[in-house]
Amino acid sequence: MEGSRPLRILRDLAAITVTGLFMFPIFWWALTSIKPISAVFDKDRVNFFDFVPTFINYGVTLFGQSRSQLAIDEGLGMGVAGADAYDSRQSILESIIISLGATTITMAVSVFAAYAISRMAFRGRGHYLNWVLGQRFMPPIAILVPLVTIYKTAGLRDTDNLYMGYLGLMMIYALMNLPIAVLLMKSFLDDVPKDVDEAAMIDGATRWQTFRKVVLPMVKGGVAASAVLVFIFSWTEFLLSLFLTTDIRTVPVKIQTFVTSTGNEWGFIAALGTAAIIPSFIFILLVQKHLVRGLTLGSLKE
Amino acid sequence: MSSVNIKNVRKNYGNLEVVHGINLEIEDGAFVVLLGPSGCGKSTLLRMIAGLESVTAGDIEIAGRRVNDVHPKDRNIAMVFQNYALYAHMKVRDNMSFSLQLAKRPQSEIDEKVGWAAKILNLEPYLDRYPRELSGGQRQRVAMGRAIVRNPAVFLFDEPLSNLDAKLRVQMRTEIKELHERLKTTTVYVTHDQIEAMTMADKIVILRDGHIEQEGTPLDVYDRPANLFVAEFIGSPSMNLLKGDVTAHGVQLGDGTVLPLPAAHRARQGQKVVYGIRPEHLMLGAGAKARVNVVEPTGPEMHIYAELGGQEICVVTQQRVAPARGSAIEVTPQLDRVHLFDAESGKSLA
Numbered sequence: 001m002e003g004s005r006p007l008r009i010l011r012d013l014a015a016i017t018v019t020g021l022f023m024f025p026i027f028w029w030a031l032t033s034i035k036p037i038s039a040v041f042d043k044d045r046v047n048f049f050d051f052v053p054t055f056i057n058y059g060v061t062l063f064g065q066s067r068s069q070l071a072i073d074e075g076l077g078m079g080v081a082g083a084d085a086y087d088s089r090q091s092i093l094e095s096i097i098i099s100l101g102a103t104t105i106t107m108a109v110s111v112f113a114a115y116a117i118s119r120m121a122f123r124g125r126g127h128y129l130n131w132v133l134g135q136r137f138m139p140p141i142a143i144l145v146p147l148v149t150i151y152k153t154a155g156l157r158d159t160d161n162l163y164m165g166y167l168g169l170m171m172i173y174a175l176m177n178l179p180i181a182v183l184l185m186k187s188f189l190d191d192v193p194k195d196v197d198e199a200a201m202i203d204g205a206t207r208w209q210t211f212r213k214v215v216l217p218m219v220k221g222g223v224a225a226s227a228v229l230v231f232i233f234s235w236t237e238f239l240l241s242l243f244l245t246t247d248i249r250t251v252p253v254k255i256q257t258f259v260t261s262t263g264n265e266w267g268f269i270a271a272l273g274t275a276a277i278i279p280s281f282i283f284i285l286l287v288q289k290h291l292v293r294g295l296t297l298g299s300l301k302e
Numbered sequence: 303m304s305s306v307n308i309k310n311v312r313k314n315y316g317n318l319e320v321v322h323g324i325n326l327e328i329e330d331g332a333f334v335v336l337l338g339p340s341g342c343g344k345s346t347l348l349r350m351i352a353g354l355e356s357v358t359a360g361d362i363e364i365a366g367r368r369v370n371d372v373h374p375k376d377r378n379i380a381m382v383f384q385n386y387a388l389y390a391h392m393k394v395r396d397n398m399s400f401s402l403q404l405a406k407r408p409q410s411e412i413d414e415k416v417g418w419a420a421k422i423l424n425l426e427p428y429l430d431r432y433p434r435e436l437s438g439g440q441r442q443r444v445a446m447g448r449a450i451v452r453n454p455a456v457f458l459f460d461e462p463l464s465n466l467d468a469k470l471r472v473q474m475r476t477e478i479k480e481l482h483e484r485l486k487t488t489t490v491y492v493t494h495d496q497i498e499a500m501t502m503a504d505k506i507v508i509l510r511d512g513h514i515e516q517e518g519t520p521l522d523v524y525d526r527p528a529n530l531f532v533a534e535f536i537g538s539p540s541m542n543l544l545k546g547d548v549t550a551h552g553v554q555l556g557d558g559t560v561l562p563l564p565a566a567h568r569a570r571q572g573q574k575v576v577y578g579i580r581p582e583h584l585m586l587g588a589g590a591k592a593r594v595n596v597v598e599p600t601g602p603e604m605h606i607y608a609e610l611g612g613q614e615i616c617v618v619t620q621q622r623v624a625p626a627r628g629s630a631i632e633v634t635p636q637l638d639r640v641h642l643f644d645a646e647s648g649k650s651l652a
């Protein structure tokens with residue numbers, strides 16, 4: 001980074017401002033999750049830190065504690081009964097299963113597809129980028145109605161068969177994420193010189209051995225980064241999950257049920273929302289280096 | 303027996319022919335350098351020998367066996383790439399033993415061969431390091447180690463030294479040459495660096511635009527270039543090439559300067575020719591007048607750039623002379639070192 005001192009300070013300030021703008025809602029969310037209801041609904045002022053922190057919202061959503069009992073114990077909140085509806089452990093489990101499943105399917109397909117696109121010549125290879133962008137132009141809601149019909153006919157609704165419901169959601173998530181995963185993996189694979197494949201082949205490796213023993217280990221950082229991205233997209237997806245499943249409620253769909261006819265449970269929404277950020281946050285930290293590189297490469301290369 | 307025979311080989315990319323019917327015999331144990339500017343087809347030819355590119359027409363034989371349709375791994379060759387193409391996730395030891403592992407050789411044999419190669423290449427202290435922890439020269443040696451552990455019939459080198467700095471390049475040049483002296487494995491080496499070619503080759507094959515321009519020993523192509531392209535490409539500083547017309551007294555340049563010709567030559571009087579003389583074969587002293595432009599002392603010798611008959615020439619001399627810019631010098635060509643080329647076809651008239 002070059003530039004004069006005032007310029008550097010200005011640049012740092014700009015960076016801090018932008019980061020702050022993006023981070024503030026998350027911070028506020030996390031703060032709300034440990035506020036007692038009286039602090040959430042403080043109508044006289046914006047309450048930053050003037051409250052006694054409580055973990056009741058986490059207790060109820062993540063650990064299945066009874067809200068009414070806790071509320072009475074701590075002398076907090078409205079103490080409404082029927083708190084079972086806010087126990088989100090089942091949803092978290094379902095979200096984990098579906099996101100991991102979708103990620104596995106996506107990565108299993110995309111590393112092979114990306115290897116083929118990166119290394120082999122075939123008709124239509126050059127149009128791949130257009131296909132990816134084309135798919136990204138289309139809002140998911142455009143395909144929702146036909147998709148629901150298709151899933152119903154194909155027996156992929158969870159109301160017919162719970163396992164098929166899981167599979168159905170994994171499949172649609174995998175399908176949605178494939179283009180971006182392939183594009184990412186291609187950019188990582190393009191980074192491995194073709195000479196390496198050729199050297200392996202001359203060394204006596206078959207195409208499969210070249211892929212398995214030489215190329216794949218060299219892009220494992222890229223595989224991890226792509227997998228994390230796919231996982232996060234699946235983890236946060238709302239619309240398709242809402243429409244395609246009924247008994248299965250992934251975390252985003254579950255959160256939405258906290259908006260009820262008798263009021264919005266901001267504390268629970270904030271707690272589950274904050275908790276849902278944590279896995280993504282950890283994964284991103286782990287693969288940050290590869291992710292930034294992969295995303296920029298993907299934007300520069302065809 | 304591991305000679306390589308290239309018979310009328312052609313290579314097309316779509317409708318574009320890049321290698322036009324090349325015939326080349328590489329004897330068992332020879333060190334052959336394919337030399338040429340970029341885009342001349344030398345790498346393509348090498349990759350066809352390796353089996354990394356298909357052969358459009360013609361035949362390639364290794365040790366008497368036609369290998370056109372044989373997979374690279376079954377050709378009994380080893381290749382060293384320009385960027386080394388090491389397996390970044392494997393230690394040096396595993397890089398070198400990869401081919402043996404794939405061939406499912408016994409561990410004792412693998413250890414023995416890797417140890418032997420590491421000893422030859424001075425890689426013993428680095429066997430448990432990763433390629434990223436090595437210097438450029440060491441990586442280059444690992445790439446060579448990977449090649450020699452297999453004891454292949456033919457070594458193929460694709461510009462292996464072009465990623466190294468100048469000093470290391472000279473050192474690795476010697477090492478590769480020594481390795482060849484030691485193993486006597488048939489070697490095909492591709493480069494665009496004529497000094498590498500001159501210093502390492504038993505035979506140089508000079509390529510241009512998918513054709514062989516000339517093949518021969520290094521001194522052969524240096525002393526007897528078959529045409530203008532070879533004359534200009536081989537040698538540094540390159541040969542002085544002066545356009546002129548053949549007269550009864552010699553070759554007359556544009557401004558009337560006449561340069562002497564050896565008694566035996568095949569040029570007709572009045573023919574337009576190019577008069578070639580290497581810088582070190584131009585003597586200072588009574589002769590044709592030239593005007594000095596620049597003098598470059600290199601240490602062992604002086605390079606004097608001057609203008610003769612309106613054309614730039616270079617004179618290399620070991621005399622410690624440094625004529626000033628603009629001053630006049632006189633130069634005389636060594637008659638037995640004069641090359642004469644037809645101006646139109648570029649072919650040698652010697």
